[in-house]
Amino acid sequence: MKRTSNFKPHNVTREDRADGTILLRSAEPLSPVANTTGEWLHRWADEAPDRTFIAERYGAGWREESYAATLDKVRNLAAALLARGMGPDTPILIMSGNGVDHGLLALAAQYVGIPTVPVAEQYSLIHGAHGRLRHAIELVRPRMAYVVDAAQYAEALALDALEGIEIIASRPGPGATPFDELLKGDNSVDIDAAHAQVGPDSVVKLLMTSGSTSSPKAVMTTHRMMCANQAQLADAMPFLRARPPRIVDWLPWNHVFGGSHNFNMMLANGGTFYIDEGKPVKGVFDRTLENLSLVTGTLCFNVPVGFAMLLSALREDAPLRQRFFEDLDMIFYAGASLPQDIWQGFEQMAMETKGEIPLITSSWGLTETAPAMMLQHEPTENSGVVGVPLNGVTAKLIPDDDMRCEVRVKGPNLMPGYFEAPEKTAEAFDEEGFFITGDAMKFVDLDDLNKGMKFDGRISEDFKLLTGTWVRAAQLRIDMLALLSPLAADLVITGADKNEIGVMIFPNTSELEAEGFALQDDNGAILCPLLLGEIHRRLAAHAATGASSSTRVVRAIVLSEPASMPDGEMTAKGNLNFRKVLTRRADLLNRLYADADPAVTTL
DSSP: OBBBOOOOOOOOOEETTSSEEEEEEEEEEEOOOSSSHHHHHHHHHHHOOOOOOEEEEEEEEEEEEEHHHHHHHHHHHHHHHHTOOTTTTSOOOOOSSSOOOHHHHHHHHHTOOOOOOOOTTTTSSGGGGGHHHHHHHHHHSSSSSEEETTTTTTTHHGGGGTTEEEEEEEEETTTOHHHHHHHHHOOOOHHHHHHHHHOOOOOEEEEEEEOOOOOOSSSEHHHHHHHHHHHHHHHOOTTOOOEEEEEEEEOOTTTTTTIIIHHHHHHHHOOEEEEEEOOOOOOTHHHHHHHHOOOOOOOEEEHHHHHHHHHHHHHHHHHHHHHHHHHEEEEESSSSEEEHHHHHHHHHHHHHHHSSSSSOOEEOOOGGGSSSEOOOOOSSTTEEEEEEEEETOOOEEEEEHHHHHHHHEEEETTOOOOOHHHHHHHHBOOTTTTTEEEEEESSSSOOOGGGOOEEEEEEGGGOTTTOOOOEEEEHHHHHHHHTTTEEEEEEEETTTTTEEEEEEEOOOOOHHHTTTTTOOTTTTBBHHHHHHHHHHHHHHHHHHOOTTTTTTTTEEEBSSSSOOTTSSOOTTTTTOHHHHHHHHHHHHHHHTTTTOOOOOEEO
Protein backbone atom coordinates (compact mmCIF):
# COMPACT_ATOMS: atom_id res chain seq x y z
CA MET A 1 0.00 0.00 0.00
CA LYS A 2 1.21 3.49 -0.81
CA ARG A 3 1.51 5.57 2.36
CA THR A 4 1.95 9.32 2.61
CA SER A 5 5.47 10.62 2.13
CA ASN A 6 4.66 13.88 3.91
CA PHE A 7 5.99 12.97 7.36
CA LYS A 8 9.00 13.56 9.61
CA PRO A 9 10.90 10.35 10.49
CA HIS A 10 11.54 9.60 14.15
CA ASN A 11 15.00 10.43 15.47
CA VAL A 12 15.48 9.64 19.16
CA THR A 13 18.43 9.21 21.49
CA ARG A 14 18.69 7.00 24.55
CA GLU A 15 20.67 7.51 27.75
CA ASP A 16 20.98 4.57 30.15
CA ARG A 17 21.66 5.44 33.77
CA ALA A 18 23.41 3.36 36.40
CA ASP A 19 20.16 2.98 38.38
CA GLY A 20 18.46 1.34 35.39
CA THR A 21 16.35 4.31 34.33
CA ILE A 22 16.33 5.36 30.70
CA LEU A 23 16.15 8.91 29.34
CA LEU A 24 14.56 9.12 25.91
CA ARG A 25 14.73 12.32 23.85
CA SER A 26 14.32 13.61 20.34
CA ALA A 27 17.66 14.31 18.67
CA GLU A 28 16.09 17.29 16.87
CA PRO A 29 16.09 20.86 18.28
CA LEU A 30 12.84 22.64 19.05
CA SER A 31 11.86 25.36 16.59
CA PRO A 32 11.39 28.96 17.82
CA VAL A 33 8.37 29.29 20.11
CA ALA A 34 5.87 32.16 20.13
CA ASN A 35 5.69 34.13 23.36
CA THR A 36 1.88 34.22 23.46
CA THR A 37 -1.09 33.03 21.46
CA GLY A 38 -1.66 36.68 20.57
CA GLU A 39 1.43 36.50 18.33
CA TRP A 40 -0.31 33.86 16.21
CA LEU A 41 -3.46 35.94 15.95
CA HIS A 42 -1.56 39.07 14.90
CA ARG A 43 0.50 37.12 12.37
CA TRP A 44 -2.42 35.62 10.53
CA ALA A 45 -4.56 38.76 10.73
CA ASP A 46 -1.69 40.45 8.90
CA GLU A 47 -0.78 37.66 6.43
CA ALA A 48 -4.25 36.23 5.73
CA PRO A 49 -6.80 38.76 7.02
CA ASP A 50 -9.73 37.41 4.98
CA ARG A 51 -9.14 33.72 5.68
CA THR A 52 -11.75 32.15 7.93
CA PHE A 53 -10.36 31.29 11.34
CA ILE A 54 -13.45 29.99 13.13
CA ALA A 55 -16.98 29.10 12.07
CA GLU A 56 -20.15 27.56 13.42
CA ARG A 57 -23.42 26.53 11.79
CA TYR A 58 -25.85 29.33 11.07
CA GLY A 59 -29.01 28.37 9.21
CA ALA A 60 -28.14 26.48 6.04
CA GLY A 61 -24.51 27.64 6.12
CA TRP A 62 -21.89 28.95 8.50
CA ARG A 63 -21.25 31.96 10.67
CA GLU A 64 -17.61 32.67 9.84
CA GLU A 65 -15.08 34.96 11.50
CA SER A 66 -11.97 35.89 9.50
CA TYR A 67 -8.59 36.36 11.13
CA ALA A 68 -8.86 40.14 10.81
CA ALA A 69 -12.37 40.20 12.28
CA THR A 70 -11.30 37.84 15.07
CA LEU A 71 -8.43 40.15 16.07
CA ASP A 72 -10.70 43.21 16.11
CA LYS A 73 -13.32 41.46 18.24
CA VAL A 74 -10.71 39.97 20.57
CA ARG A 75 -9.23 43.42 21.25
CA ASN A 76 -12.67 44.94 21.87
CA LEU A 77 -13.66 42.13 24.20
CA ALA A 78 -10.33 42.34 26.05
CA ALA A 79 -10.76 46.10 26.57
CA ALA A 80 -14.26 45.58 27.93
CA LEU A 81 -13.02 42.90 30.33
CA LEU A 82 -10.25 45.13 31.65
CA ALA A 83 -12.68 48.02 32.06
CA ARG A 84 -14.75 45.74 34.32
CA GLY A 85 -11.74 45.19 36.58
CA MET A 86 -10.83 41.74 35.27
CA GLY A 87 -7.23 40.57 35.54
CA PRO A 88 -4.92 37.65 36.38
CA ASP A 89 -6.69 37.04 39.69
CA THR A 90 -10.26 37.16 38.37
CA PRO A 91 -10.94 34.01 36.31
CA ILE A 92 -13.81 33.70 33.85
CA LEU A 93 -15.90 30.53 34.16
CA ILE A 94 -17.07 29.27 30.74
CA MET A 95 -20.07 27.01 31.29
CA SER A 96 -21.11 26.44 27.67
CA GLY A 97 -19.72 24.11 25.03
CA ASN A 98 -17.87 24.97 21.83
CA GLY A 99 -18.97 28.07 19.93
CA VAL A 100 -17.63 31.11 18.12
CA ASP A 101 -18.38 33.47 21.01
CA HIS A 102 -16.76 31.01 23.44
CA GLY A 103 -13.62 31.02 21.26
CA LEU A 104 -13.53 34.82 20.96
CA LEU A 105 -13.94 35.28 24.71
CA ALA A 106 -11.18 32.77 25.47
CA LEU A 107 -8.77 34.48 23.08
CA ALA A 108 -9.66 37.92 24.46
CA ALA A 109 -8.90 36.75 27.99
CA GLN A 110 -5.60 35.23 26.87
CA TYR A 111 -4.73 38.47 25.06
CA VAL A 112 -4.62 40.40 28.35
CA GLY A 113 -3.73 37.65 30.82
CA ILE A 114 -7.12 36.75 32.31
CA PRO A 115 -7.48 33.03 33.07
CA THR A 116 -10.52 31.21 31.69
CA VAL A 117 -11.97 28.09 33.28
CA PRO A 118 -13.90 26.04 30.70
CA VAL A 119 -15.99 23.32 32.34
CA ALA A 120 -18.05 20.56 30.79
CA GLU A 121 -21.44 21.86 29.70
CA GLN A 122 -22.98 18.71 31.17
CA TYR A 123 -22.15 20.04 34.65
CA SER A 124 -24.57 22.90 34.02
CA LEU A 125 -27.21 21.13 31.95
CA ILE A 126 -27.58 17.94 34.01
CA HIS A 127 -29.22 18.62 37.36
CA GLY A 128 -27.42 15.79 39.10
CA ALA A 129 -24.02 17.07 37.94
CA HIS A 130 -24.34 20.50 39.56
CA GLY A 131 -22.11 19.29 42.38
CA ARG A 132 -19.22 19.13 39.92
CA LEU A 133 -19.96 22.66 38.74
CA ARG A 134 -20.11 23.87 42.34
CA HIS A 135 -16.72 22.24 43.05
CA ALA A 136 -15.12 24.13 40.15
CA ILE A 137 -16.68 27.44 41.24
CA GLU A 138 -15.52 27.04 44.84
CA LEU A 139 -12.04 26.03 43.71
CA VAL A 140 -11.28 28.85 41.24
CA ARG A 141 -13.61 31.61 42.55
CA PRO A 142 -14.48 33.24 39.20
CA ARG A 143 -15.47 36.91 38.89
CA MET A 144 -17.44 36.35 35.67
CA ALA A 145 -19.25 33.46 33.97
CA TYR A 146 -20.26 32.96 30.35
CA VAL A 147 -23.11 30.95 28.83
CA VAL A 148 -24.34 30.94 25.27
CA ASP A 149 -28.03 30.99 26.26
CA ALA A 150 -29.21 32.30 29.62
CA ALA A 151 -32.57 30.52 29.34
CA GLN A 152 -31.01 27.16 28.53
CA TYR A 153 -28.61 27.45 31.49
CA ALA A 154 -31.11 29.09 33.86
CA GLU A 155 -31.10 26.31 36.45
CA ALA A 156 -27.31 26.33 36.76
CA LEU A 157 -27.16 30.12 36.79
CA ALA A 158 -29.51 30.13 39.79
CA LEU A 159 -26.97 28.27 41.96
CA ASP A 160 -26.06 30.21 45.07
CA ALA A 161 -22.39 29.57 44.27
CA LEU A 162 -22.73 32.03 41.36
CA GLU A 163 -24.27 34.79 43.48
CA GLY A 164 -22.49 38.10 42.86
CA ILE A 165 -20.74 36.85 39.70
CA GLU A 166 -21.42 38.79 36.50
CA ILE A 167 -23.13 36.59 33.91
CA ILE A 168 -22.35 37.15 30.23
CA ALA A 169 -24.62 35.53 27.65
CA SER A 170 -24.75 35.53 23.87
CA ARG A 171 -28.51 35.15 24.19
CA PRO A 172 -29.09 36.99 27.45
CA GLY A 173 -31.91 36.88 29.95
CA PRO A 174 -32.84 38.91 33.01
CA GLY A 175 -29.76 39.97 34.94
CA ALA A 176 -27.30 38.80 32.28
CA THR A 177 -24.98 41.12 30.35
CA PRO A 178 -25.28 40.72 26.56
CA PHE A 179 -22.13 39.43 24.89
CA ASP A 180 -22.66 42.11 22.25
CA GLU A 181 -22.21 44.72 24.96
CA LEU A 182 -18.64 43.52 25.52
CA LEU A 183 -17.99 43.57 21.78
CA LYS A 184 -18.32 47.37 21.87
CA GLY A 185 -14.98 47.53 23.70
CA ASP A 186 -13.90 50.46 25.88
CA ASN A 187 -11.84 53.39 24.58
CA SER A 188 -10.59 54.24 28.06
CA VAL A 189 -8.38 51.15 28.10
CA ASP A 190 -4.86 51.11 26.61
CA ILE A 191 -5.23 47.66 25.09
CA ASP A 192 -1.72 47.63 23.57
CA ALA A 193 -0.10 48.37 26.92
CA ALA A 194 -2.17 45.67 28.61
CA HIS A 195 -1.28 43.11 25.94
CA ALA A 196 2.41 43.96 26.28
CA GLN A 197 2.29 42.93 29.95
CA VAL A 198 1.37 39.36 29.00
CA GLY A 199 4.25 36.92 28.62
CA PRO A 200 5.10 33.22 28.29
CA ASP A 201 4.51 32.53 31.99
CA SER A 202 1.10 34.23 32.16
CA VAL A 203 -1.59 31.74 33.20
CA VAL A 204 -4.31 31.73 30.56
CA LYS A 205 -6.37 28.66 31.48
CA LEU A 206 -7.29 26.72 34.55
CA LEU A 207 -8.16 23.31 33.10
CA MET A 208 -9.97 20.89 35.36
CA THR A 209 -8.59 17.37 35.50
CA SER A 210 -11.06 14.57 34.87
CA GLY A 211 -11.30 13.52 38.50
CA SER A 212 -11.10 9.85 37.55
CA THR A 213 -8.73 9.05 40.43
CA SER A 214 -9.30 11.95 42.89
CA SER A 215 -11.19 15.24 43.19
CA PRO A 216 -10.66 17.36 40.05
CA LYS A 217 -7.68 19.71 40.24
CA ALA A 218 -7.15 22.90 38.23
CA VAL A 219 -4.08 22.78 35.99
CA MET A 220 -2.41 26.16 35.55
CA THR A 221 -1.87 26.38 31.78
CA THR A 222 0.48 29.09 30.50
CA HIS A 223 1.18 30.68 27.14
CA ARG A 224 4.59 28.95 27.17
CA MET A 225 3.00 25.54 27.52
CA MET A 226 0.54 25.98 24.67
CA CYS A 227 2.95 27.79 22.33
CA ALA A 228 5.77 25.29 22.88
CA ASN A 229 3.43 22.39 22.25
CA GLN A 230 2.32 23.77 18.90
CA ALA A 231 5.96 24.30 17.84
CA GLN A 232 6.65 20.69 18.84
CA LEU A 233 3.68 19.38 16.87
CA ALA A 234 4.52 21.38 13.76
CA ASP A 235 8.14 20.18 13.95
CA ALA A 236 6.86 16.60 13.93
CA MET A 237 4.16 17.06 11.28
CA PRO A 238 5.52 19.16 8.36
CA PHE A 239 2.15 19.26 6.58
CA LEU A 240 0.92 21.69 9.26
CA ARG A 241 3.30 24.33 7.94
CA ALA A 242 3.06 23.30 4.29
CA ARG A 243 -0.52 24.54 3.92
CA PRO A 244 -3.14 25.95 6.31
CA PRO A 245 -4.89 23.04 8.05
CA ARG A 246 -8.67 22.73 8.27
CA ILE A 247 -10.80 20.70 10.67
CA VAL A 248 -14.48 19.97 11.30
CA ASP A 249 -14.31 19.08 14.96
CA TRP A 250 -16.63 18.37 17.90
CA LEU A 251 -14.16 17.55 20.69
CA PRO A 252 -15.04 19.66 23.74
CA TRP A 253 -12.94 22.69 24.63
CA ASN A 254 -13.12 22.06 28.37
CA HIS A 255 -10.75 19.18 27.63
CA VAL A 256 -7.11 19.77 26.67
CA PHE A 257 -7.39 17.69 23.45
CA GLY A 258 -10.12 19.75 21.81
CA GLY A 259 -9.54 23.09 23.53
CA SER A 260 -5.74 23.36 23.47
CA HIS A 261 -4.39 20.78 21.02
CA ASN A 262 -6.90 21.20 18.18
CA PHE A 263 -7.97 24.83 18.68
CA ASN A 264 -4.40 26.09 18.96
CA MET A 265 -3.24 23.94 16.05
CA MET A 266 -5.53 25.91 13.77
CA LEU A 267 -4.55 29.30 15.23
CA ALA A 268 -0.80 28.60 15.25
CA ASN A 269 -0.74 27.48 11.62
CA GLY A 270 -3.26 29.87 10.08
CA GLY A 271 -5.87 27.15 9.78
CA THR A 272 -9.65 27.10 9.88
CA PHE A 273 -11.78 25.57 12.64
CA TYR A 274 -15.32 24.54 11.68
CA ILE A 275 -17.18 23.75 14.89
CA ASP A 276 -19.14 20.52 14.63
CA GLU A 277 -22.07 20.50 17.04
CA GLY A 278 -22.61 16.82 16.27
CA LYS A 279 -21.17 14.01 18.39
CA PRO A 280 -20.53 10.29 17.90
CA VAL A 281 -23.85 9.45 19.53
CA LYS A 282 -26.89 7.86 17.95
CA GLY A 283 -29.28 10.57 16.76
CA VAL A 284 -26.64 13.34 16.97
CA PHE A 285 -24.06 11.94 14.57
CA ASP A 286 -26.33 12.82 11.65
CA ARG A 287 -25.45 16.47 12.30
CA THR A 288 -21.77 15.62 11.89
CA LEU A 289 -22.49 14.02 8.53
CA GLU A 290 -24.48 17.08 7.48
CA ASN A 291 -21.57 19.34 8.42
CA LEU A 292 -19.12 17.14 6.51
CA SER A 293 -21.37 17.38 3.47
CA LEU A 294 -20.70 21.14 3.54
CA VAL A 295 -16.98 21.13 4.32
CA THR A 296 -14.32 18.52 5.06
CA GLY A 297 -10.93 18.84 6.72
CA THR A 298 -7.28 18.27 5.97
CA LEU A 299 -7.06 16.67 9.42
CA CYS A 300 -9.63 14.48 11.16
CA PHE A 301 -9.67 14.08 14.95
CA ASN A 302 -12.00 11.72 16.78
CA VAL A 303 -12.36 8.99 19.35
CA PRO A 304 -12.54 5.34 18.22
CA VAL A 305 -16.34 5.07 18.41
CA GLY A 306 -16.60 8.20 16.27
CA PHE A 307 -14.31 6.74 13.64
CA ALA A 308 -16.32 3.52 13.62
CA MET A 309 -19.52 5.48 12.92
CA LEU A 310 -17.78 7.60 10.29
CA LEU A 311 -16.35 4.59 8.46
CA SER A 312 -19.79 3.01 8.28
CA ALA A 313 -21.31 6.23 6.92
CA LEU A 314 -18.55 6.71 4.32
CA ARG A 315 -19.15 3.21 2.99
CA GLU A 316 -22.72 4.23 2.18
CA ASP A 317 -21.96 7.65 0.66
CA ALA A 318 -19.57 7.71 -2.31
CA PRO A 319 -19.61 11.51 -2.88
CA LEU A 320 -18.87 12.19 0.79
CA ARG A 321 -16.15 9.53 0.73
CA GLN A 322 -14.47 11.27 -2.19
CA ARG A 323 -14.61 14.68 -0.53
CA PHE A 324 -13.45 13.32 2.82
CA PHE A 325 -10.22 11.83 1.48
CA GLU A 326 -9.28 14.27 -1.28
CA ASP A 327 -7.41 16.76 0.96
CA LEU A 328 -6.83 14.55 3.99
CA ASP A 329 -3.32 14.57 5.52
CA MET A 330 -4.02 12.82 8.81
CA ILE A 331 -6.46 10.67 10.79
CA PHE A 332 -5.82 11.13 14.50
CA TYR A 333 -7.48 9.01 17.18
CA ALA A 334 -7.34 9.44 20.96
CA GLY A 335 -9.05 8.26 24.11
CA ALA A 336 -8.39 4.57 23.41
CA SER A 337 -6.73 2.38 20.80
CA LEU A 338 -8.41 2.39 17.41
CA PRO A 339 -9.70 -1.14 16.70
CA GLN A 340 -7.53 -2.71 14.04
CA ASP A 341 -10.47 -3.48 11.76
CA ILE A 342 -11.44 0.22 11.79
CA TRP A 343 -7.81 1.17 11.08
CA GLN A 344 -7.63 -1.23 8.15
CA GLY A 345 -11.03 -0.08 6.89
CA PHE A 346 -9.77 3.50 6.58
CA GLU A 347 -6.56 2.32 4.93
CA GLN A 348 -8.43 0.32 2.30
CA MET A 349 -10.94 3.11 1.70
CA ALA A 350 -8.17 5.71 1.32
CA MET A 351 -6.35 3.54 -1.22
CA GLU A 352 -9.51 2.94 -3.22
CA THR A 353 -10.48 6.62 -3.13
CA LYS A 354 -7.19 8.49 -3.32
CA GLY A 355 -4.51 5.91 -4.05
CA GLU A 356 -2.57 6.92 -0.91
CA ILE A 357 -2.98 6.39 2.82
CA PRO A 358 -2.82 9.49 5.03
CA LEU A 359 -0.94 9.40 8.31
CA ILE A 360 -3.06 7.42 10.78
CA THR A 361 -1.75 8.10 14.22
CA SER A 362 -2.13 8.99 17.88
CA SER A 363 -0.10 10.64 20.60
CA TRP A 364 0.23 10.62 24.36
CA GLY A 365 -0.01 13.37 26.90
CA LEU A 366 -2.00 14.81 29.76
CA THR A 367 -3.86 17.92 30.83
CA GLU A 368 -0.68 18.85 32.72
CA THR A 369 1.40 18.79 29.50
CA ALA A 370 -0.77 20.95 27.19
CA PRO A 371 -1.11 18.03 26.08
CA ALA A 372 1.23 16.20 23.67
CA MET A 373 4.47 14.68 24.95
CA MET A 374 4.87 11.78 22.52
CA LEU A 375 3.66 11.39 18.95
CA GLN A 376 3.78 8.65 16.33
CA HIS A 377 4.67 10.96 13.45
CA GLU A 378 5.88 8.39 10.95
CA PRO A 379 3.57 5.80 9.39
CA THR A 380 2.91 2.53 11.20
CA GLU A 381 0.58 -0.36 10.50
CA ASN A 382 -0.74 -1.00 13.99
CA SER A 383 -2.98 0.84 16.40
CA GLY A 384 -2.00 1.67 19.95
CA VAL A 385 1.47 3.09 19.26
CA VAL A 386 2.01 6.56 20.77
CA GLY A 387 5.42 7.18 19.24
CA VAL A 388 8.46 9.02 20.54
CA PRO A 389 9.16 12.17 22.58
CA LEU A 390 8.54 15.45 20.79
CA ASN A 391 11.34 17.98 20.36
CA GLY A 392 12.31 19.45 23.72
CA VAL A 393 10.73 16.61 25.74
CA THR A 394 12.67 14.21 27.95
CA ALA A 395 10.93 11.00 28.96
CA LYS A 396 12.29 9.28 32.05
CA LEU A 397 11.49 5.58 31.85
CA ILE A 398 11.66 3.33 34.91
CA PRO A 399 11.49 -0.29 33.66
CA ASP A 400 10.38 -3.36 35.56
CA ASP A 401 11.42 -6.95 34.90
CA ASP A 402 9.16 -7.14 31.81
CA MET A 403 10.58 -3.88 30.38
CA ARG A 404 7.26 -2.26 31.12
CA CYS A 405 8.24 1.31 31.96
CA GLU A 406 6.74 3.85 34.29
CA VAL A 407 6.85 7.19 32.42
CA ARG A 408 7.89 10.55 33.85
CA VAL A 409 8.41 13.66 31.71
CA LYS A 410 9.98 17.10 31.44
CA GLY A 411 9.56 19.74 28.76
CA PRO A 412 8.65 23.36 28.04
CA ASN A 413 4.99 22.32 27.73
CA LEU A 414 4.83 21.03 31.32
CA MET A 415 2.63 22.86 33.85
CA PRO A 416 4.08 24.97 36.67
CA GLY A 417 1.61 23.34 39.05
CA TYR A 418 -1.98 22.96 40.24
CA PHE A 419 -3.93 26.07 41.17
CA GLU A 420 -3.64 26.84 44.90
CA ALA A 421 -2.59 23.26 45.66
CA PRO A 422 1.11 23.32 46.67
CA GLU A 423 0.99 19.91 48.33
CA LYS A 424 -0.57 18.21 45.31
CA THR A 425 1.91 20.03 43.06
CA ALA A 426 4.87 18.81 45.14
CA GLU A 427 3.54 15.24 45.04
CA ALA A 428 3.28 15.41 41.24
CA PHE A 429 7.03 15.84 40.63
CA ASP A 430 10.00 13.67 41.54
CA GLU A 431 13.28 14.90 43.01
CA GLU A 432 14.62 15.77 39.54
CA GLY A 433 11.57 17.78 38.53
CA PHE A 434 10.07 15.11 36.28
CA PHE A 435 6.28 14.96 36.28
CA ILE A 436 5.05 11.62 37.63
CA THR A 437 2.41 10.62 35.09
CA GLY A 438 1.37 7.27 36.57
CA ASP A 439 1.26 5.82 33.04
CA ALA A 440 3.15 2.80 31.78
CA MET A 441 4.58 2.03 28.33
CA LYS A 442 6.54 -0.58 26.47
CA PHE A 443 8.92 -0.26 23.54
CA VAL A 444 7.49 -1.57 20.29
CA ASP A 445 10.97 -2.91 19.41
CA LEU A 446 13.84 -2.84 21.91
CA ASP A 447 16.30 -3.06 19.02
CA ASP A 448 14.84 -0.04 17.22
CA LEU A 449 13.78 2.81 19.49
CA ASN A 450 12.45 4.75 16.51
CA LYS A 451 9.59 2.26 16.30
CA GLY A 452 8.23 4.16 19.27
CA MET A 453 6.40 3.16 22.43
CA LYS A 454 3.04 1.60 23.12
CA PHE A 455 0.77 2.71 25.95
CA ASP A 456 0.46 -0.06 28.55
CA GLY A 457 -2.02 1.30 31.06
CA ARG A 458 -2.06 3.15 34.35
CA ILE A 459 0.19 1.88 37.12
CA SER A 460 -2.62 2.53 39.62
CA GLU A 461 -5.08 0.33 37.68
CA ASP A 462 -2.97 -2.80 38.05
CA PHE A 463 -3.99 -5.25 40.75
CA LYS A 464 -3.14 -8.66 42.17
CA LEU A 465 -5.30 -11.74 42.30
CA LEU A 466 -5.32 -13.75 45.53
CA THR A 467 -2.80 -16.04 43.86
CA GLY A 468 -0.32 -13.14 43.74
CA THR A 469 -0.61 -12.82 39.97
CA TRP A 470 -0.42 -9.26 38.66
CA VAL A 471 -3.17 -8.19 36.25
CA ARG A 472 -2.40 -5.33 33.84
CA ALA A 473 -5.96 -4.07 33.83
CA ALA A 474 -5.65 -1.27 31.28
CA GLN A 475 -4.25 -3.44 28.49
CA LEU A 476 -6.62 -6.29 29.34
CA ARG A 477 -9.53 -3.85 29.11
CA ILE A 478 -8.44 -2.85 25.61
CA ASP A 479 -8.16 -6.50 24.60
CA MET A 480 -11.59 -7.32 26.04
CA LEU A 481 -13.23 -4.36 24.30
CA ALA A 482 -11.87 -5.64 21.01
CA LEU A 483 -12.96 -9.19 21.81
CA LEU A 484 -16.51 -8.16 22.77
CA SER A 485 -17.02 -5.56 20.05
CA PRO A 486 -19.64 -4.36 19.18
CA LEU A 487 -21.65 -5.74 22.11
CA ALA A 488 -19.66 -3.84 24.76
CA ALA A 489 -19.56 -0.05 24.75
CA ASP A 490 -17.17 -0.10 27.71
CA LEU A 491 -16.24 -2.36 30.59
CA VAL A 492 -14.49 -2.59 33.94
CA ILE A 493 -11.95 -5.28 34.74
CA THR A 494 -12.46 -6.85 38.18
CA GLY A 495 -10.55 -9.31 40.31
CA ALA A 496 -8.60 -7.39 42.94
CA ASP A 497 -8.28 -9.70 45.94
CA LYS A 498 -10.28 -12.38 44.08
CA ASN A 499 -9.23 -15.70 42.61
CA GLU A 500 -10.40 -14.91 39.08
CA ILE A 501 -10.66 -12.02 36.63
CA GLY A 502 -14.11 -10.77 35.72
CA VAL A 503 -15.68 -8.04 33.59
CA MET A 504 -18.60 -5.72 34.26
CA ILE A 505 -19.92 -4.78 30.82
CA PHE A 506 -21.67 -1.57 29.81
CA PRO A 507 -23.52 -2.72 26.71
CA ASN A 508 -23.73 -1.09 23.33
CA THR A 509 -27.50 -0.80 23.59
CA SER A 510 -28.16 0.00 19.94
CA GLU A 511 -26.33 -3.15 18.86
CA LEU A 512 -28.07 -5.24 21.49
CA GLU A 513 -31.49 -3.95 20.50
CA ALA A 514 -30.78 -4.68 16.85
CA GLU A 515 -29.94 -8.25 17.81
CA GLY A 516 -32.91 -8.66 20.18
CA PHE A 517 -30.72 -8.90 23.29
CA ALA A 518 -32.21 -6.05 25.41
CA LEU A 519 -33.94 -8.11 28.11
CA GLN A 520 -33.30 -7.51 31.81
CA ASP A 521 -34.23 -8.93 35.17
CA ASP A 522 -35.55 -7.11 38.23
CA ASN A 523 -32.17 -6.68 39.88
CA GLY A 524 -30.48 -4.34 37.41
CA ALA A 525 -28.64 -6.75 35.17
CA ILE A 526 -29.37 -7.77 31.61
CA LEU A 527 -30.46 -11.39 31.55
CA CYS A 528 -30.69 -12.94 28.13
CA PRO A 529 -29.43 -16.44 27.43
CA LEU A 530 -28.48 -15.55 23.87
CA LEU A 531 -26.37 -12.56 24.94
CA LEU A 532 -24.70 -14.36 27.82
CA GLY A 533 -24.12 -17.31 25.54
CA GLU A 534 -22.36 -15.14 22.96
CA ILE A 535 -20.18 -13.53 25.64
CA HIS A 536 -19.37 -16.99 27.03
CA ARG A 537 -18.41 -18.22 23.56
CA ARG A 538 -16.03 -15.33 22.95
CA LEU A 539 -14.39 -15.55 26.38
CA ALA A 540 -13.96 -19.31 25.98
CA ALA A 541 -12.35 -18.81 22.59
CA HIS A 542 -9.96 -16.27 24.11
CA ALA A 543 -9.09 -18.66 26.94
CA ALA A 544 -8.49 -21.46 24.44
CA THR A 545 -5.73 -19.44 22.76
CA GLY A 546 -3.56 -20.09 25.81
CA ALA A 547 -4.44 -17.05 27.93
CA SER A 548 -2.54 -17.05 31.22
CA SER A 549 -4.11 -16.50 34.62
CA SER A 550 -3.24 -12.80 34.29
CA THR A 551 -5.32 -12.42 31.10
CA ARG A 552 -7.96 -15.16 31.33
CA VAL A 553 -11.38 -13.60 32.02
CA VAL A 554 -13.58 -16.12 33.79
CA ARG A 555 -16.70 -14.17 34.79
CA ALA A 556 -18.90 -11.55 33.10
CA ILE A 557 -22.00 -9.58 33.97
CA VAL A 558 -23.84 -7.11 31.69
CA LEU A 559 -25.16 -3.93 33.33
CA SER A 560 -28.50 -2.42 32.37
CA GLU A 561 -27.91 1.00 33.97
CA PRO A 562 -25.49 3.24 32.03
CA ALA A 563 -22.58 4.90 33.79
CA SER A 564 -23.77 7.91 35.79
CA MET A 565 -22.02 11.26 35.46
CA PRO A 566 -23.86 12.80 38.45
CA ASP A 567 -22.67 9.92 40.63
CA GLY A 568 -19.11 10.24 39.36
CA GLU A 569 -18.99 6.97 37.40
CA MET A 570 -18.23 8.85 34.18
CA THR A 571 -16.04 11.90 33.69
CA ALA A 572 -16.90 14.82 31.41
CA LYS A 573 -14.57 13.32 28.82
CA GLY A 574 -16.70 10.18 28.71
CA ASN A 575 -14.14 8.03 30.54
CA LEU A 576 -15.16 5.59 33.22
CA ASN A 577 -14.10 6.17 36.81
CA PHE A 578 -13.39 2.51 37.53
CA ARG A 579 -13.14 2.88 41.29
CA LYS A 580 -16.45 4.70 41.50
CA VAL A 581 -18.18 2.06 39.34
CA LEU A 582 -16.89 -0.75 41.57
CA THR A 583 -17.87 1.10 44.74
CA ARG A 584 -21.31 2.24 43.61
CA ARG A 585 -22.17 -1.17 42.18
CA ALA A 586 -20.70 -3.26 44.96
CA ASP A 587 -23.82 -5.44 45.03
CA LEU A 588 -23.38 -6.32 41.37
CA LEU A 589 -19.69 -6.94 41.93
CA ASN A 590 -20.66 -9.43 44.64
CA ARG A 591 -23.14 -11.07 42.25
CA LEU A 592 -20.40 -11.37 39.66
CA TYR A 593 -18.45 -13.60 42.04
CA ALA A 594 -21.46 -15.51 43.34
CA ASP A 595 -21.90 -18.98 41.94
CA ALA A 596 -25.09 -20.04 40.12
CA ASP A 597 -26.32 -16.48 39.50
CA PRO A 598 -28.32 -16.57 36.25
CA ALA A 599 -27.15 -13.04 35.32
CA VAL A 600 -23.49 -14.11 35.30
CA THR A 601 -21.67 -16.18 32.73
CA THR A 602 -18.66 -18.16 33.96
CA LEU A 603 -16.11 -20.36 32.24
